[in-house]
Each structure stands twice: as structure tokens, then as C-alpha cells.
Amino acid sequence: MTTDSSLAIGISDVEAAAARIKGHAVHTPLLNNARLDERLGAKVFLKAENLQHIGAFKFRGAYNTLAALDPDVRARGVVAWSSGNHAQAVAYAAALFGTKAVIVMPADAPQAKIENTKRLGAEVRLYDRWTESREGIGLAIAEERGCVVVPPYDHPHVIAGQGTTGLEMIEQAAELSTTFDDVLVPASGGGLVAGVSTAFAGKSPGTKVWGVEPQDFNDTGRSFESGRLETVDPDARSICDALLTQTPGKLTFPINRRNLAGMLAVTDDEALTAVAFTFNALKLVVEPGGSVGLAALLAGKLDVAGKTVGVVLSGGNIDAPMLARALDQNR
Structure with a gap:
């Protein structure tokens, strides 16, 4: 997990972004829940970016x-x-x-x-x-x-700004005298996971960072396999509206290909299960796209038994009918 001059940003760019946004962005909490730890057999910390300004990272x-x-x-x-x-x-x-x-x-x-x-x-x-x-x-x-x-993800300053999420996670873990074995991050165009993985590559290189996509919008996962930018089937649909990018970013993809341990994918129903879990167990409101990292853990997509794991809850902007659907399906 290293970066070099061929990539759009490095750790110094994330640190510069942290200085710019200090006092303006919310320093969101890193939350632990005993029920979640027991269910997964791991120590899990959730970075609650659903509590950020405008409800998202x-x-x-x-x-x-x-x-x-x-x-x-x-x-x-x-x-x-x-x-x-x-x-x-x-x-x-x-x-x-x-x-x-x-x-x-x-x-x-x-x-x-x-x-x-x-x-x-x-x-x-x-x-x-x-x-x-x-x-x-x-x-x-x-x-x-x-x-x-101001592009949504494929811009150096955008990527670096999103990377401050990871920088905060590293600092918060250090305050708890721990480090992460694995970190799961929602992925769409790849700006958030590129920024977060850059922070970990620079400050905690032993941590494995994983991107998580909707099952039918797994363009980054397929791009990793083929080595070129893949696109999503035009007929694909998902309730994870925050993660419906058609292809990885030209700047974000090289960063993610260099830094990530791999990509995981979840179904819409698995995302809804995570939405319901965060509401019922943690009293947090998270949108489907913001919950895919937790969804991957709850669905057993990654073996984390005995590990310390970080998960980014990237957003909480969910319509009431969608929240009701998640709760109804997971009574």
C-alpha cells in the first residue's frame, strides 16, 4: 500500500485538506457497538459520516x-x-x-x-x-x-478532502490505543475510497482497505479484474442511489488499484438489512449506499473474526419510504 508521483494525490495532500477543512467540517465520531461486535466476533468501529454536514462525507x-x-x-x-x-x-x-x-x-x-x-x-x-x-x-x-x-469524485482536491475521513479514523483509533486490520469503504466513482486508502497507505500501511459496491454496479471490481475501466450495464438498477456511477474515475482508479486489498459487492436486500441494523441497534439513520460497508460485514463477505475493523457509514440521506421498507423487510 504505497503511493507515488504517478498518482493524483499523496498523504501530504490529505493533510493539507485536513488543515483547510478544520473548524468547518464535523469531526465525526468513531462508534463501537457491543451487539455488532458480538455478532461478528470482531471489534468494529463505525465512522459516522452520516452525521457530517448535509448528512454525508x-x-x-x-x-x-x-x-x-x-x-x-x-x-x-x-x-x-x-x-x-x-x-x-x-x-x-x-x-x-x-x-x-x-x-x-x-x-x-x-x-x-x-x-x-x-x-x-x-x-x-x-x-x-x-x-x-x-x-x-x-x-x-x-x-x-x-x-x-466541482466534479463529484475525479478531482485531486475532492479526493484529498474525502481522505480526511480516513485520517480522522487513524487518529481516533490511536486515541483508543488500537489500529485497524481492515477498513471497508463505500465505492462509486471512487473518490472516498481513494482518499481514505491514501490516508491509510501513508499513516497505517498495515491496514487493508476494501471498497464496497452494489452488486449490479460493480464497475470498479470488474475493472480490477480486467485492468481497464469497465462500465455498468445500462439496464442495471439499485436502491443505492449514492453509488450509481457508470464507470470508475480516471484519477481514482489508479489510486484504488494501487492501494486497495480488493473490492466487495452487496445486494440491495443486504444494504437494507444494514440500514435496519444501524437504526435498530445503533439508533442511526443511514442510507442504503452509505451502509454497504456494514452490509458486507453482516452478510459475511469478509472474514473479520478476531480483528479490529473500521467501517465508513458514508451518508444518511434516506427518504422515509425507503427507511420504512428497510425496517419492514427486517422485522
Whole structure:
């Protein structure tokens, strides 16, 4: 688990991001639960990024990216595309800096995410995720208005900002006089897991970091096997709306291929089981995409008996009907 100059970021970039976001991002708790430990036969710590600003880790990368911009450039406004969590993060970060944000969002995103993005002051442009290109729409808006593009994952400052999640986990574990044997991180375009794995490669190289994807959106896992960027079947669907990227990022993939121990995949029902478990056992609200790391553990996808394990709960922006579905299926 090493990094080199051919990769988009290194540990120094994550440390610089931590300095930029300090006092602005929530230093989220690292939680342990006796019931979970007993069930898995391991010591499990959950990084509760569902308690981050806007309910997801995405604020870290968004704020770091805007903070790194020249003030004159930032004042022209920003544009981003996202299914919801990055949308809200960019909207909130832009509001904190007093600049305008335009967010391109799929029309079928959870209504709560769309409404909250608007509430945070952003202009929302809806699109059909199956027939339109969000990147094309966003780039056209940026050119027309002179805005700066803040990509959801494939950007050095975004990746480094997300990596502060891992840096905090390492520091929090040290305060408890422990280190992680394994860490599981949700993966979509790969920004979060690339940043987290960079932090661990630099500060805790003995820890194995695993990415976790929805079963039908396992583009990174298949890309690892083939050695080239694979895409998702256009007919694939998943309730993990935060993890529906079609292909790994060009910057994130080399980092993840270098740093990760491997990729795991979970079904929608396994994700719902994890949503219900966090609600019932930990009194936490986590969205399906944010729960896939825990879902992999609960489903036995990784042998962690006797180990110390970290899991990133990456977001908690779930609609009430989806939460009710998870609880109903797991009574």
C-alpha cells in the first residue's frame, strides 16, 4: 500500500485538506457497538459520516475544493453534477463562501436530496439519468456562465478532502490505543475510497482497505479484474442511489488499484438489512449506499473474526419510504 508521483494525490495532500477543512467540517465520531461486535466476533468501529454536514462525507471534498480556489475564480460561481450528496455538499460549501452554485441532478434522485439542495441556495437543473449526460449539461452551463466545475469524485482536491475521513479514523483509533486490520469503504466513482486508502497507505500501511459496491454496479471490481475501466450495464438498477456511477474515475482508479486489498459487492436486500441494523441497534439513520460497508460485514463477505475493523457509514440521506421498507423487510 504505497503511493507515488504517478498518482493524483499523496498523504501530504490529505493533510493539507485536513488543515483547510478544520473548524468547518464535523469531526465525526468513531462508534463501537457491543451487539455488532458480538455478532461478528470482531471489534468494529463505525465512522459516522452520516452525521457530517448535509448528512454525508461529501462536504469534506466540496469544501476543500472551494477553499483551494483563488477567491476571484470562486466568486464566479460553481457547477456540479450529483445524485444528491455531492449536490448538497457543493451547495452548502458555496453558501459558506458566498458564491452561487448550479447543481445538475437526476430527476429520480430522492426528493429529500433535491429539496435540500434547493434549500441550501443552489439552482437545480434536473435531467434524465438514463437518456441525458449530466457531465455534458454541467460543462455547457460552466462554459455559458463562466463557473468552475466541482466534479463529484475525479478531482485531486475532492479526493484529498474525502481522505480526511480516513485520517480522522487513524487518529481516533490511536486515541483508543488500537489500529485497524481492515477498513471497508463505500465505492462509486471512487473518490472516498481513494482518499481514505491514501490516508491509510501513508499513516497505517498495515491496514487493508476494501471498497464496497452494489452488486449490479460493480464497475470498479470488474475493472480490477480486467485492468481497464469497465462500465455498468445500462439496464442495471439499485436502491443505492449514492453509488450509481457508470464507470470508475480516471484519477481514482489508479489510486484504488494501487492501494486497495480488493473490492466487495452487496445486494440491495443486504444494504437494507444494514440500514435496519444501524437504526435498530445503533439508533442511526443511514442510507442504503452509505451502509454497504456494514452490509458486507453482516452478510459475511469478509472474514473479520478476531480483528479490529473500521467501517465508513458514508451518508444518511434516506427518504422515509425507503427507511420504512428497510425496517419492514427486517422485522
